[in-house]
Structures are given as C-alpha cells and as structure tokens.
Amino acid sequence: MRVALVSESFLPQVNGVTNTVRHVVDRLVATGHQALVVAPGPGPDHYGPTPVVRVRSATLPGYRSFALGLPDRRVGTALAGFRPDLVHLASPVSLGACGLRAARRLGVPALAVYQTDLAGFAHRYGVPVGGLLDAWVGGLHRRADRTLVPSAASRAQLAALGVGGLHLWGRGVELALFDPRHRSDDLHARWAAGPGTGERVVVGYVGRLAAEKNLHRLAEVSRIPGVDVVVVGDGPLRHRLERLLPAATFTGMLRGPELARAFTSLDVFVHPGEDETFCQTVQEAQASGVPVVAAGAGGPLDLVEHLVTGLLYDPADPRSLRRSVARLAGDPLLRRSLGRAGRAAVQGRTWEALVDRLVTEHYLPLARPSVPAGPVRPRRAA
Template identity: 65%
Template sequence: MRVAIVTESFLPQVNGVAGTVRHVVDRLTATGHQVLVVAPGAGPTAYAGAEVVRVRSLALPGYRSFPLGLPDPVVHRALDRFRPDVVHLASPIALGAVGLRAARHLAVPVVAVYQTDVAGFARQYGLPADRLIDRWVARLHRRADRTLVPSSASWDQLAAQGVPDLHLWRRGVDLDLFDPGHRDPALRASWTEPGHVVVGYVGRLAQEKQVRRLLELADVPGVHLVVVGDGPERGWLQERLPAATFTGMLRGPALARAFASLDVFVHTGEAETFCQTVQEAQASGVAVVAPAAGGPLDLVSPGRTGSLYDVTQPQALRGAVAALVTDPLARARMARGGQLAVAGRSWAGVVDELLGHYTAVLGGPSERLAA
C-alpha cells in the first residue's frame, strides 16, 4: 500500500504526534509498504526508508519548538507525484487542512487521526480562540472519510461536534524500551538519599501541561520530586522547587532508566487526548497518579492500575500522592496492574490495526463538504 502521511509535527520535534508518526512509519516500511511523510519546518528529508517532504512553517510565539505548517503548493505536488492509495492526516490543524484539500483534489481517501486538543491548550493560555479552534478542527474531521480517536473522552468530544465515523485507535508503547528491569539504584542514589519515595513527572514543562500543580508536592513528607523534561516553565518551577531534581530532557535508554527508577509517576495536564507517558510509566512498573480527565480515564483503573485525582479540587494531587507514599503495598499492586494492562500494546500491533482502517476507506473517498 502507498501511504502519504501529512503531519503537523515530525522529527526533530519530540512530542506525541511526532512520536506516533515515527512508529507508524517504522512499522509500515518494515512490512513492505511505501510511505511518504509531509511535515513542517526543517529536519531530516528521509526516515526509515520513507521520503520526508518539508514545507514552509512559522514558529509559534511562546512555543518556538513547534513549527506551524503554512499553505504550500509543495504539498499538492508531493502527493500528486507519490500517488498514494490513502492519505493519513496526523492531528490535522493547519498543514492537515492543506493535505485534506490535496487529497480531495486527487480523489484519494483520507483517514484523520485526532491527537491534540489544541482548543484545550488555548484555554490554558487564556486565549479566546478556543471555540473557533474547536469548530475548525471538527470541520476538518467531518470532511475526512474516517476519524480515529485515542480515547473515550476524545470520542465524546468530537461526536458532540457532529464528527461521523469515529473509531477508537489507541497508542502503542515500546515494551522493549520501557521495562521494570531498567530500574537503576545508582541513578536513584544520585537523586536522593535512601528511604525517600521518588515521585516523578515526565513531559514538557509548559503551561498547557499545568505543571505548576507540581508545587502541591513540594513538602510531602518522605517524598523526593524528580522532574524529567524541559520547556518554558522550567525556570519558574526550579525557583519554587529548590529541593527537586531537574534532569532536563531525556531520551531512549536514559529516559527508560529514569521512568523505571521512580516509585510514583504523576501527570498534571487535564487536556490530554491520550497521555502516552502514563502508558510508559505503567510499562516501566511504576504506580501512576493522573488527572480524572481526558485520556487517563481510559488508561487508569483506580486502585488497580493507578490512581485518579479530581482536577477541580485544590491539593487533590497532593492527597493522592501522600496516600501512596505511606502505602507501599498499594504502590506495588498498582505498578503490577499497570504493567499487565499494557503488556499487549506493542506498536507493531497498533500499526497493524491502523492498516485495517486504511483498507476500510479504500472503496473510494466520500464527498463530505460539511461546514
């Protein structure tokens, strides 16, 4: 099959959209499919045997590491030259709209993957454009032949906006990389003295992740806080959490060691459509504390695979963590339950499932022109 992936983000960016596309390309090319990637900004022009076409972009103020794709005739020319059987839109917002128009002009069916709650992020920044963004994203998905959503919350969100033909498509996890066997006593010793419960956050340090809520954990007795990641909020957090360990961004084996060396993983953002770091913590054999909102609602079964806290209640994160700090048996039970829950979620299986969605739309694109 010939698959053209038009994505809002790709290497060298490190985020959920870019990571998912990378795993999709890895599996598709490894199983004999031909892939073209169209992505914004500078970066590699080839990956895993697939050509990567780069288009014009604009750096977003306050989020300069995320280039926003601009309308560019290169998209249409690239798709026309490649002659795909199906066009895959990865989290369509700006460049995805251009890819959708090109696919429609070429009469190629479109599978759109909803992955980023951009309107939710806008709300976190106090921007008044959240409703306009919601309508725009819903319009793009209504015009696709099939939309794949990562969670029940995302399904409900798009269904309420009239998006038809929704299908659940979760993310995989690298089970070779994230594993309890990577727990590193020496790394833990470099973080804190023996006897402390190590609680960690892993992810971008930005306002949309609501990382300032980590201050709730500043003085929980018996806790040492580790913050893995980077972003514009890092300086603010370091100033107010002087006892915490800030590692900066980690990747590959270093990230796997950090995950597995935690006792409790916490997440703070409530606008997550899926929350990949929850799965990575579970695969690493770590108890999870996550918001009772968005994607984590599907990933965490309270008391069995983790703990959920009420995002509307001040100090709820602190209370959930404090309860686990004094209950090592509960931590062990949740860690084991989480590991079992993700044991079958390999990227190979998830991408093979995606191929079924491609095949389903190959009968021919619809003529959706919904507003």
C-alpha cells in the same frame, strides 16, 4: 500500499504526534508498504528510507522550539508525485487542511487522527479562541473519510462538534524499552537526597514542560514530607518551574535507554494535566512498573483503573492531587500492587499490533489502488 502521512509535527520535534507518526512509518516499512511524510521544516529530508517533504513553517510566540506548518503548494505537489492510496492526516490543523484539500483533488481517501485538544491548550495559555479552534477542527474531521480518536473522552468531544464515523484507536508502547528490569538503584539514590533520615520517595513527571500540563501543581507534591521531585523533559516552562521547585531535580530531555532508566527508577509517576487526549507517558510509566497518579479527566480515564492500575485524582478538588500522591508515598505495598497491575494492563499494546490494526481495520477499507509513481525528491522549506 502507498500511504502519505501529512503531520503537523515531525522530527526533530519530539512530542506525541511525532512519536505516533514515527512508529506508524516504522511498521509500514517493515511490513512492505511505502510511506511519505509531509511535515513542517526545518528538519531531515529522510526518516530511514522514507522521504520527508519539508514545507513552510513559523514558530509560536513563547514556544520557539515548535514549528507550525503553514499553507504550502508543496503539499499538493508532493502528494501528486507520490500518488498515494490513502492520505493519513496526523493531528490535522493548518497543514492537515492542506493535505485534506490535496487528497480531495487527487480523489484519494483521507483518514484523520485526532490527537491534540487545541481549545484546551488555548485556554491554558489564556488565549480566548477555543470556540474558533473547535469549529475549525470539527470542520476538518467532518470532511475526512474517517476519524480515529485515542480515547472515549476524545470521542465524546468530537461527537459534540458534530463529527461522525469515529473509531477508537489508541497508542502502542515499547514494552522491551520500558521495563522494570531497567531500574537503577544508584540513580534512585541520587534523586532521593532530600532532608531527613527516613526512607525518601521519588515522585516524577516525564514530558513536555508546557502550560497545558498543569505543572505548577508539582509544587503541591514537593511539599509532601519525605518526597523528592524529579522532572524529566524540556519546554518553555522549564526556567519558571526551576524557580518554583528549587529542590527538584531537572534532567532535561532524555531519550531511549536513558529515558527508560529514568522512568523505572521513580517510585511514583504523576501527571497533573487535565487536557490529555490520551497521555502516552501514563502507559510508559505503567510498562515500567511504576504506579501512576493522573487526572480523572480526558485520556487517563481509559488508561487508569482507580485503585487497580493507578490512582485518579479529582481535578475539581484542590487537595486531591496531594492526597493521592501522599497516599502512595506512605504505602509501599500499594505502590508495588499498582505497579504490577499497571504493567500487566499494557501487555499486548505494542506498536506493531496497533499499526497492524490500523492497516487492516482502517487503511484497507478506505484505500484505493493507485498507479506506480517514481521516487519523491523532497525539498527543504524555504
């Protein structure tokens, strides 16, 4: 099968959309399929053996590291040259709209994967365009042949926008990478260096440092006696958070084994965000055997069973987050129980299994055979 993935984000940007596309391409290639990625530039023009066609992009004010794809004729040209059996639209917005139009011109089915709550993000950034964004995103997904959503909350959100044909498709987790065996007592000891003589508890956040993650609430966590805060990641809020949390440890962006070691060396993982369509880092913490505290809203509702595989705090209660973290900080037996149950809950959620299911349950029922095509020669964005 020939699959063209039109993605709003790809390497070198690192985020949930990029990681999902990367794992989909890895598995497609490993199982004998051919893939093409169309993504905003600049960036590498190949991902392994897979061509990456780079199109025009612009940076967002206040978030210079994020490239927003712009309408570009190269999308249609690339798809016409590749002659896909199916077009996969990864978190479609502006570039996804171009991909959808190109798929329609070619008579090729388009599958859309919903992944980003743009209206929620706009609200967090104080931009009053949520209604317009919902209308745009809803219109894109209504025109796609099928839409995949990562959680029950996302399904309800799109259904309210009049989108039908919704199918639940979650995310995989790298169980060999995120494993409790990678815990480093030395790293934990360096982080647990706060004042006092009692046992210190290391509470950490992992992810992008951006407004939609509600990271200002880590200040509440930092005031819990006996707790040391670690922040793993980077983003536009880093300097502000460093001023807000002067005693916290900021590691910057970590990847691969370093990231896995950081995850499993935490005592508690906390994610304050309320607008997550899925929340992949919750799964990664669970795979690492680390108890989770997450918002009782959005994607975490599908991932965390309260008091079984983690704790869900009430976003409407201003004291709930602190109470939840303090409860775990003071109860090592509960931490151990939730960590073990969280690890057990994600067994079987490998990327290989998730992508195989994507192919058999969604790609194959939609795909149409195509004639052979020559190699795609990607061009960099101007």
